[in-house]
Amino acid sequence: MVLAVSSCRTYSPSHRPRLGFITRPPHQLLSLLCPGLRIPRLSVHCAQPRPRAMAVSSSSWELPLVAVCQVTSTPDKQQNFKTCAELVREAARLGACLAFLPEAFDFIARDPAETLRLSEPLGGKLLGDYTQLARECGLWLSLGGFHERGQDWEQTQKIYNCHVLLNSKGSVVATYRKTHLCDVEIPGQGPMCESNSTIPGPSLEAPVSTPAGKVGLAICYDMRFPELSLALVKAGAEILTYPSAFGSVTGPAHWEVLLRARAIETQCYVVAAAQCGRHHEKRASYGHSMVVDPWGTVVARCSEGPGVCLARIDLSYLQQLRQYLPVFQHRRPDLYDSLGHPRS
Numbered sequence: 001m002v003l004a005v006s007s008c009r010t011y012s013p014s015h016r017p018r019l020g021f022i023t024r025p026p027h028q029l030l031s032l033l034c035p036g037l038r039i040p041r042l043s044v045h046c047a048q049p050r051p052r053a054m055a056v057s058s059s060s061w062e063l064p065l066v067a068v069c070q071v072t073s074t075p076d077k078q079q080n081f082k083t084c085a086e087l088v089r090e091a092a093r094l095g096a097c098l099a100f101l102p103e104a105f106d107f108i109a110r111d112p113a114e115t116l117r118l119s120e121p122l123g124g125k126l127l128g129d130y131t132q133l134a135r136e137c138g139l140w141l142s143l144g145g146f147h148e149r150g151q152d153w154e155q156t157q158k159i160y161n162c163h164v165l166l167n168s169k170g171s172v173v174a175t176y177r178k179t180h181l182c183d184v185e186i187p188g189q190g191p192m193c194e195s196n197s198t199i200p201g202p203s204l205e206a207p208v209s210t211p212a213g214k215v216g217l218a219i220c221y222d223m224r225f226p227e228l229s230l231a232l233v234k235a236g237a238e239i240l241t242y243p244s245a246f247g248s249v250t251g252p253a254h255w256e257v258l259l260r261a262r263a264i265e266t267q268c269y270v271v272a273a274a275q276c277g278r279h280h281e282k283r284a285s286y287g288h289s290m291v292v293d294p295w296g297t298v299v300a301r302c303s304e305g306p307g308v309c310l311a312r313i314d315l316s317y318l319q320q321l322r323q324y325l326p327v328f329q330h331r332r333p334d335l336y337d338s339l340g341h342p343r344s
C-alpha cells in the first residue's frame with residue numbers, strides 16, 4: 001500500500017481527528033492484466049492544490065472528491081454534532097462534494113430505552129442542524145444511520161435506522177431504512193439486538209444521482225447480504241455506501257473482506273464510513289473507514305481514531321472495468337434468478 005499523503009495538509013483540531021491514508025490503485029498490475037485498459041492516472045487522491053508539475057493529468061483533478069468521516073459517537077448528541085460538523089467542514093475545505101458519516105452519527109446510547117429517548121423525527125432539531133451544515137458547506141451529506149422516529153412512532157414506540165441523503169441545499173433527497181437488522185450474539189463481543197428498539201425498513205431505495213455518481217444506500221449489517229448490493233447495481237448504482245458501526249470481533253475478520261467483495265462483484269465504488277473507538281463502558285467499534293474502487297482496491301482509509309479520508313470517483317474507470325470484465329453479461333439468471341444486470 002502506498003502512502004500518498006505526504007503533501008496533504010494535516011488536520012488537528014482540539015479532539016485531534018487525523019487525516020487518513022490515501023492509496024493508489026495497482027496501476028501497474030492492472031495494465032499487466034489488461035494491456036488495452038486506459039488506467040486512470042490519478043483515480044484517487046489527496047485534495048492538495050493541483051501541483052504545477054502534474055499538468056499531465058488534466059482531468060483527474062476535476063474528478064469528484066468524496067470524504068469519509070470516522071467518529072466515536074457517544075450518548076452526547078450535541079458533542080457528536082460538533083465533532084461531525086468539524087469533520088464535514090474540513091471535508092468541504094479539502095474540496096469534497098459529498099461527505100459520508102457513519103451509522104449512528106447522531107449518538108450511540110447505553111441501552112434500548114436511551115436509544116428511544118434520544119431519537120428524533122426527520123423534521124426534528126438535529127436534521128435541521130445538518131440541513132444548515134450542508135448549506136453552509138455547499139456539499140452533499142450521507143447521514144449514515146439516523147435513529148428516526150417514524151410516522152408510526154405513537155403506535156409502535158420503535159424507531160427506524162434511517163440513512164438520509166441531503167443535497168448541498170440541505171434538502172432530503174432520499175431516505176433508506178435499514179432492512180436487515182443486526183440481532184446477533186458473537187462470543188467476545190457484546191450482544192447486539194437491534195430489533196429491541198428498531199423496526200426493519202419496508203423497501204430498498206432507488207440509487208440517487210449525486211455530483212459523485214449514482215449512490216445506492218445501505219447500512220452496516222446490510223453488507224452481509226449481496227442480494228441487496230446486486231439489486232442496487234441492477235437499479236443503476238455506481239457507488240454503494242455502507243455506513244457502519246462494526247464490532248471488535250467481526251471487524252478484523254470480516255469488514256474489509258466484505259466491503260472489497262461487494263465492490264468487486266458489483267463493480268461499484270464502495271464507501272464505508274465507520275464508528276471507531278469506545279462509545280461508553282459497554283460498547284466499542286472497529287473503525288477502519290474506507291473507500292474501495294470497483295477493482296477491489298482500497299483507495300482511501302482512515303487512520304485510527306476520529307478523522308477523515310478522501311478519494312476521487314472515476315466513473316469512466318468504472319465503465320471500462322465493466323467492459324473488460326463483463327460479469328453482468330455472463331450471469332445465468334436461468335440458473336438462479338434475475339438479479340444483477342446493471343443499467344448501462
Ligand SMILES: O=C(O)CNC(=O)[C@H](CS)NC(=O)CCC(=O)C(=O)O
Pocket residue numbers: 103104107108109115145161182192193194220221224244245246247250251
Ligand atoms: O445501535 C445503534 O445505535 C446503531 N446500530 C448499530 O450499531 C447496528 C446494530 S447494533 N450495528 C451493526 O449492525 C453492526 C454489524 C456488525 O458488527 C456485523 O455485521 O458484524
